[in-house]
Amino acid sequence: MARIGVFVCWCxxxxxxxxxxxxxxxYAATLPGVVHSVDYKYMCSDPGQKLITDAIRxxxxxxxxxxxxxxxxxxxxYRRTVATVGFNPYLFEMANLREHCSWVxxxxxxxxxxxKNLVRMMVEKVKQxxxxxxxxxxxxxxxxxxxxxxxxxxAALDVAAGGYEVILLEKDPSIGGHMAQLDETFPTLDCxxxxxxxxxxxxxxxxxxxxxxxxxxxxxxGYIGNFTAKIRKKARSVDITKCTGCGVCQQKCPAKVPSExxxxxxxxxxxxxxxxxxVPNKPVIDREHCIKFTKGKCGLCEKICPAGAIDYNQQDEIxxxxxxxxxxxxGYDLLPKDTYAEYxxxxxxxxxxxxQFERLVSASGxxxxxxxxxxxxxxxxxxxxxxxVGSRDASQGRSYCSKICCMYTAKHTMLYRHKVPxxxxxxxxxxxxxxxxxxxxxxRRAIEEDKAVYIRGxxxxxxxxxxxxxxxxADTLIGGQVEIKADMVVLATAITAPKGIxxxxxxxxxxxxxxxxxxxxxxKLRPVETNSAGIYLAGAxxxxxxxxxxxxxxxxxxxKVLGLFGGKNLCREPIVAKVNESTCIGCFICQKxxxxxxIEMKGLKDRKGNVIKVVASVNTGKCQGCGxxxxxxxxxxxxxxxxxxQQIYAQINAIGFTND
Amino acid sequence: MSLPSEVxxxxxxxxxxxxxxxxxxxxxxxxxxxxxDLAGTSRLRYDSHIEIIRVPCSGRMDPLFxxxxxxxxxxxxxxxxxxxxxxxxxxGNYYARRKFATFRKLxxxxxxxxxxxxxxxxxxAEGAKWSKVVNEVISQVREAGPIANMYSRRExxx
Numbered sequence: 001m002a003r004i005g006v007f008v009c010w011c012x013x014x015x016x017x018x019x020x021x022x023x024x025x026x027y028a029a030t031l032p033g034v035v036h037s038v039d040y041k042y043m044c045s046d047p048g049q050k051l052i053t054d055a056i057r058x059x060x061x062x063x064x065x066x067x068x069x070x071x072x073x074x075x076x077x078y079r080r081t082v083a084t085v086g087f088n089p090y091l092f093e094m095a096n097l098r099e100h101c102s103w104v105x106x107x108x109x110x111x112x113x114x115x116k117n118l119v120r121m122m123v124e125k126v127k128q129x130x131x132x133x134x135x136x137x138x139x140x141x142x143x144x145x146x147x148x149x150x151x152x153x154x155a156a157l158d159v160a161a162g163g164y165e166v167i168l169l170e171k172d173p174s175i176g177g178h179m180a181q182l183d184e185t186f187p188t189l190d191c192x193x194x195x196x197x198x199x200x201x202x203x204x205x206x207x208x209x210x211x212x213x214x215x216x217x218x219x220x221x222g223y224i225g226n227f228t229a230k231i232r233k234k235a236r237s238v239d240i241t242k243c244t245g246c247g248v249c250q251q252k253c254p255a256k257v258p259s260e261x262x263x264x265x266x267x268x269x270x271x272x273x274x275x276x277x278x279v280p281n282k283p284v285i286d287r288e289h290c291i292k293f294t295k296g297k298c299g300l301c302e303k304i305c306p307a308g309a310i311d312y313n314q315q316d317e318i319x320x321x322x323x324x325x326x327x328x329x330x331g332y333d334l335l336p337k338d339t340y341a342e343y344x345x346x347x348x349x350x351x352x353x354x355x356q357f358e359r360l361v362s363a364s365g366x367x368x369x370x371x372x373x374x375x376x377x378x379x380x381x382x383x384x385x386x387x388x389v390g391s392r393d394a395s396q397g398r399s400y401c402s403k404i405c406c407m408y409t410a411k412h413t414m415l416y417r418h419k420v421p422x423x424x425x426x427x428x429x430x431x432x433x434x435x436x437x438x439x440x441x442x443x444r445r446a447i448e449e450d451k452a453v454y455i456r457g458x459x460x461x462x463x464x465x466x467x468x469x470x471x472x473x474a475d476t477l478i479g480g481q482v483e484i485k486a487d488m489v490v491l492a493t494a495i496t497a498p499k500g501i502x503x504x505x506x507x508x509x510x511x512x513x514x515x516x517x518x519x520x521x522x523x524k525l526r527p528v529e530t531n532s533a534g535i536y537l538a539g540a541x542x543x544x545x546x547x548x549x550x551x552x553x554x555x556x557x558x559x560k561v562l563g564l565f566g567g568k569n570l571c572r573e574p575i576v577a578k579v580n581e582s583t584c585i586g587c588f589i590c591q592k593x594x595x596x597x598x599i600e601m602k603g604l605k606d607r608k609g610n611v612i613k614v615v616a617s618v619n620t621g622k623c624q625g626c627g628x629x630x631x632x633x634x635x636x637x638x639x640x641x642x643x644x645x646q647q648i649y650a651q652i653n654a655i656g657f658t659n660d
Numbered sequence: 661m662s663l664p665s666e667v668x669x670x671x672x673x674x675x676x677x678x679x680x681x682x683x684x685x686x687x688x689x690x691x692x693x694x695x696x697d698l699a700g701t702s703r704l705r706y707d708s709h710i711e712i713i714r715v716p717c718s719g720r721m722d723p724l725f726x727x728x729x730x731x732x733x734x735x736x737x738x739x740x741x742x743x744x745x746x747x748x749x750x751x752g753n754y755y756a757r758r759k760f761a762t763f764r765k766l767x768x769x770x771x772x773x774x775x776x777x778x779x780x781x782x783x784x785a786e787g788a789k790w791s792k793v794v795n796e797v798i799s800q801v802r803e804a805g806p807i808a809n810m811y812s813r814r815e816x817x818x
Contacts, residue, residue, distance in 0.1 A: 096697075103700035118711060626716055628749065651713050655711065
């Protein structure tokens with residue numbers, strides 16, 4: 001026979017005003033199984049809590065119902081209270097007499113009847129409750145960071161600073177990402193490489209960090225605290241333990257390939273280091289363009305390498321790493337260059353993208369920082385910058401704002417004027433979005449001090465007149481058409497999610513949005529977590545971001561990882577699904593219903609070790625306790641602890657007997 | 661579905677003056693339950709003849725819960741969860757919606773007055789919507805009348 005205690009709270013007058021609490025307590029005492037029922041002014045106060053703990057001891061209660069406010073308010077408080085006297089906190093339930101009753105109903109007689117019903121339903125539920133215990137999950141205290149741009153680098157350094165091992169994965173031959181390509185950065189105009197390269201060097205010098213460059217993630221298995229990452233180290237064709245990084249090979253290589261780092265504005269060899277400050281500063285052979293690999297001849301690099309480091313027969317290598325948490329920092333791409341034909345990209349050599357402009361003005365760029373236009377090497381006297389190329393264009397399927405273009409275009413006009421003091425910069429814009437610390441001031445500076453001319457309107461076409469480009473567009477503020485003769489046109493092309501990121505996200509079990517940016521667990525309150533526990537986001541893989549934001553988010557993701565690694569084990573609420581293996585028929589419909597991949601297959605064996613039946617098994621590390629599986633199971637073999645069928649049916653069965 | 665007018669007439673006659681409906685609501689913990697809490701903190705008054713059962717997610721809803729409620733004398737049912745796309749558990753509310761749509765048809769086929777069976781999306785921020793939904797649902801259930809009448813009518817027919 002149950003021994004239930006019911007504790008009815010007045011909440012001062014909040015409940016007592018509209019509900020006859022004394023009558024509710026009297027009624028509760030008459031319910032079968034209730035051995036103790038009291039009312040009190042403030043049940044959450046110290047004396048109120050003592051009423052509960054004393055009754056648990058003296059009355060030997062095996063279930064407690066507190067009829068008070070919303071469980072979303074004080075469930076945690078009372079669970080702690082009952083636990084202080086060794087009472088299992090999951091044998092406690094709350095009836096919501098305040099938010100769902102006294103505060104919303106005026107007629108005291110009706111509200112009192114409802115309050116009685118709510119208490120009765122909870123008494124019946126609590127009779128079905130079973131003691132539950134917090135789930136302890138061991139955690140491998142090593143992190144995997146995917147992507148070696150500024151976000152990934154920052155996240156790796158921050159986790160390593162907490163004293164934990166980090167594995168940093170970069171698909172390209174060098175870390176650095178897009179930030180390494182930039183010239184100066186807004187809003188301070190400090191040189192990107194000056195602040196970036198020391199960070200890159202820190203990565204290799206930090207004893208807690210293992211860098212896998214030119215490597216990709218093949219598969220990620222497991223769950224929070226217990227992942228296994230299969231990493232494919234792509235064949236570099238260079239033995240980096242032997243290579244000294246002297247660079248002779250790339251100087252002599254006869255192949256000419258457009259440089260990715262210089263956005264196609266210069267060439268590199270087939271064996272190459274992407275840029276002089278690359279980390280690691282070891283070359284890689286691009287087999288697609290290498291004459292040895294494509295035609296079977298050449299082999300020059302092997303002949304001249306003083307260290308004998310060239311290895312044409314090197315194969316991809318798969319390594320497995322055990323990690324407890326994953327930070328995804330896979331960054332962004334730019335819109336494919338041929339998307340907007342009306343702007344003449346590819347048709348006119350002097351129409352370039354913003355990233356190409358960065359390379360042209362960069363001291364480490366193809367022109368050593370002299371601004372020479374690609375067609376004839378002349379210094380452009382007039383440049384037109386076009387914003388929102390592909391951004392905020394729902395007709396092209398990209399309704400979002402790329403966020404950084406307003407700022408970098410303002411920066412470009414300044415850099416241009418600093419290099420060409422008499423140069424004229426025109427900017428076609430839709431809106432100037434300069435939210436951020438010192439951002440609007442920066443744009444004002446571009447306009448007021450560096451004399452950039454901002455024209456509010458879109459460009460309709462670019463055409464040639466007497467061999468010179470003419471940009472035709474609307475000026476919506478004067479309400480007319482403008483035509484500007486330009487020596488060079490710079491397109492602020494949209495930031496897009498990297499190609500193939502959807503497949504990658506599926507590999508990780510992470511969601512992505514319409515535009516393939518990865519989805520955070522909650523847009524406001526859980527901005528760096530994903531719906532897959534133990535996997536976090538940093539940087540532009542989640543949405544377009546500038547450097548300060550990417551760095552901040554990387555730090556936040558690292559903070560989440562450090563929080564996870566800080567405890568001995570990972571503690572979880574025991575509200576998870578549980579399989580009855582004797583009745584499970586192994587149909588695995590639950591597996592399809594589970595949004596978290598928490599249902600696994602488990603073979604039941606006889607004494608000889610033969611598998612006699614395959615049943616579902618819940619991975620409590622992944623299960624989030626939604627109960628979708630429970631409601632889907634055909635044989636009623638999977639139950640959600642805390643909300644199991646008996647508990648809910650007990651409440652339903654108690655709905656009758658009203659109006660007494 | 662609308663019932664034949666003679667049934668509605670018959671129903672009106674059968675409803676006793678002091679009869680009050682009983683509606684059982686299943687609310688997901690994260691959106692609608694919190695929305696109902698907000699209606700409370702905002703002191704938005706609504707009809708008291710609704711009692712709430714908390715579930716972690718509307719996806720936890722087994723259609724049999726609804727059947728059991730109706731069997732136990734509930735005159736109306738409301739299931740409410742997070743708005744599409746806002747599910748705390750990513751997809752639970754879609755499961756709930758699909759199941760509910762199918763099950764509602766089955767109940768209709770079995771002769772249940774669909775004014776008794778309701779589904780809504782109420783977010784944690786929509787206290788006002790919650791009180792509105794409750795009042796609408798209860799007024800429809802009042803029109804449908806006591807479920808006991810429906811059962812006794814069935815028995816008479818048999």
